[in-house]
Amino acid sequence: MEIYATWARMFELQKYYSWIVDRFHISTQAYQKQTYNKDYDFHWLEERLLPLNFRIVFCTRSPESFEAAREERLKVSGNPSQYNDLSPFILEQQLMKELISKSILPSLTLDISDNNIPAAVERVADWLEQSGGLYMLD
Secondary structure, eight states, rough: OOOHHHHHHHHHHTTOOOOOOOOOHHHHHHHHHHHHHHOOOOOHHHHHHHHGGGEEEEEEEOOGGGHHHHHHHTTTTTTGGGGSSSSSHHHHHHHHHHHTOOOOSSSEEEEEETTTTHHHHHHHHHHHHHHTTTTTOO
């Protein structure tokens, strides 16, 4: 928790920067729940991130699209055997969806089953603009 408090303090000190933070506290919650059946409360962290205008963009895919994604991932993976069974990834996605639904941070769930990255980027940019996520208010 101390590491998350340190990150939060850094974000507070640099509140006019634009941050993209990949797999932050929601990912940690999902891992701890799946691996150790432990629930960690990060509400305190979200209370600090909310005034900094943090957002969650949750990229998902349909269960049937995981196989095609696997084929692409195998081209660059250093550990291809981790993709032999895709069910843990599908279960993790569902768990993360549940955790994000409990978050106080604004969120966008983005289906990338079609692997159309340019369209996904446009959708994120449009959502950020529409929801006030592009600027820090004083």
